[in-house]
Amino acid sequence: MTATLKSLISATEFAHRRAQLMSKMGSDAVAVVPAALHYRRNRDTEYRFRQDSDFYYLSGFAEPEALLVLLPGRAEGEFVLFCRPRDREMEIWNGYRAGPEGAEKDFGAQQAFPIAELDERLPALLAGRDRVYAPMGVQPDFDQRLSGWLSAVRAKTRAGVRAPSALHLLDAVLHPLRLIKSDAEIAIMQRAADISAEGHRRAMAWARPGRYEYELEAELLHAFTRQGCAAPAYGSIVGSGANACTLHYGENDRRMQDGDLVLIDAGGELDHYAADITRSFPVNGRFSAPQKALYDVVLAAQLAAIATVRPGASWQAPHDAAVRVLTQGLVEHGLLQGSVDDLIQSNAFRRFYMHRTGHWLGMDVHDVGDYQVDGQWRPLMPGMVLTVEPGLYVAPDDETVAEHWRGIGIRIEDDVVVTAQGHHVLSANAPKTIAEIEALVGTA
Ligand code: GLY
Ligand code: MN
Numbered sequence: 300m301t302a303t304l305k306s307l308i309s310a311t312e313f314a315h316r317r318a319q320l321m322s323k324m325g326s327d328a329v330a331v332v333p334a335a336l337h338y339r340r341n342r343d344t345e346y347r348f349r350q351d352s353d354f355y356y357l358s359g360f361a362e363p364e365a366l367l368v369l370l371p372g373r374a375e376g377e378f379v380l381f382c383r384p385r386d387r388e389m390e391i392w393n394g395y396r397a398g399p400e401g402a403e404k405d406f407g408a409q410q411a412f413p414i415a416e417l418d419e420r421l422p423a424l425l426a427g428r429d430r431v432y433a434p435m436g437v438q439p440d441f442d443q444r445l446s447g448w449l450s451a452v453r454a455k456t457r458a459g460v461r462a463p464s465a466l467h468l469l470d471a472v473l474h475p476l477r478l479i480k481s482d483a484e485i486a487i488m489q490r491a492a493d494i495s496a497e498g499h500r501r502a503m504a505w506a507r508p509g510r511y512e513y514e515l516e517a518e519l520l521h522a523f524t525r526q527g528c529a530a531p532a533y534g535s536i537v538g539s540g541a542n543a544c545t546l547h548y549g550e551n552d553r554r555m556q557d558g559d560l561v562l563i564d565a566g567g568e569l570d571h572y573a574a575d576i577t578r579s580f581p582v583n584g585r586f587s588a589p590q591k592a593l594y595d596v597v598l599a600a601q602l603a604a605i606a607t608v609r610p611g612a613s614w615q616a617p618h619d620a621a622v623r624v625l626t627q628g629l630v631e632h633g634l635l636q637g638s639v640d641d642l643i644q645s646n647a648f649r650r651f652y653m654h655r656t657g658h659w660l661g662m663d664v665h666d667v668g669d670y671q672v673d674g675q676w677r678p679l680m681p682g683m684v685l686t687v688e689p690g691l692y693v694a695p696d697d698e699t700v701a702e703h704w705r706g707i708g709i710r711i712e713d714d715v716v717v718t719a720q721g722h723h724v725l726s727a728n729a730p731k732t733i734a735e736i737e738a739l740v741g742t743a
């Protein structure tokens with residue numbers, strides 16, 4: 300047995316991605332993309348390896364210590380992969396390796412070499428190409444090695460070798476491709492969202508006063524892991540009571556109290572694609588009157604924001620819609636005073652809503668792709684996937700508001716794909732109406 304292509308994306312689609320990238324780069328260019336690094340956790344244990352998203356997008360190759368080179372039009376092969384050699388001893392301890400043989404047989408590489416031959420072979424692959432595309436500023440060690448390979452080519456120019464004259468960020472040509480998801484990518488993201496929604500339902504069912512935040516985290520992980528998510532797509536947030544007001548809370552170790560809301564922001568990663576879902580609900584299964592009042596505001600803001608998502612709408616439209624509904628609600632309930640337009644104009648809402656309404660979602664939870672083009676917010680297009688995640692957070696010590704509002708933190712986050720007709724909510728299976736939530740909390 301060896302390591303083979305395990306992705307839900309087909310070998311044909313990986314080849315299509317490489318072809319698209321090469322056609323955008325131009326025939327005089329070369330792309331050099333390193334695999335992710337393996338990080339030490341402590342002493343002699345390591346964090347679970349997770350492949351670099353750009354590298355995986357182009358190869359489906361999930362091993363560390365690898366590097367891929369794309370050379371449009373090269374007769375001996377346009378896709379060259381360097382990787383760890385087969386090694387019986389190492390494979391017994393640490394798992395199967397594809398080796399250069401497997402890279403050619405199963406991953407579509409036209410040529411593959413042991414990673415130890417990088418310094419010897421890379422300069423020759425760069426020679427004769429005008430422009431180099433590579434990630435820069437991500438792995439300092441790679442940046443340095445790349446400049447070494449470029450120097451090695453330049454050292455040969457007197458012998459008639461042409462050295463590249465420009466170095467470009469790979470991001471500029473690759474990330475616009477990653478921004479638009481194919482049907483196969485959307486199918487994986489739908490599955491990641493369904494699995495994650497089940498995790499949220501399990502957590503809601505397990506919640507009750509006296510249980511710990513980490514018990515809800517365990518319910519999430521159970522659903523994710525059991526259905527094939529190798530890991531959460533980011534550190535799960537389970538924040539009860541005033542912890543819900545800490546946007547990146549991650550300790551998840553508080554004992555939940557009667558009367559608390561709990562905010563869960565968690566999603567699984569399936570085949571390198573993320574889900575990112577937030578739900579907020581009462582630990583005892585009943586929203587108090589102030590909790591219900593603010594929950595209704597956030598839910599109305601989220602629905603208004605989602606309703607703006609369609610092809611041609613601005614990236615900014617969901618945010619503007621959410622801010623308007625949130626500000627109206629804050630005025631209606633007396634947390635802000637004044638005219639809604641003035642309060643939006645002066646950013647007064649930021650006291651209670653200090654983040655933006657969403658981000659691109661894909662292989663990375665905060666996925667790649669520009670939000671502006673030529674100084675304008677980007678128009679949405681079919682195949683883009685974004686989160687819509689308004690919230691309200693009233694600091695526990697905010698003396699500008701009545702005491703009953705203090706310490707309430709609410710966010711509702713869904714994953715939304717732009718379709719030809721409008722949009723589709725991938726994470727719709729996570730309950731978010733008050734009736735659905737109250738019916739489910741505490742039932743396990
Ligand atoms: N979970 C990270 C975010 O919502 O952006
Ligand atoms: Mn998010």
Ligand code: MN
Pocket residue numbers: 564565575576577712
């Ligand atoms: Mn989130």
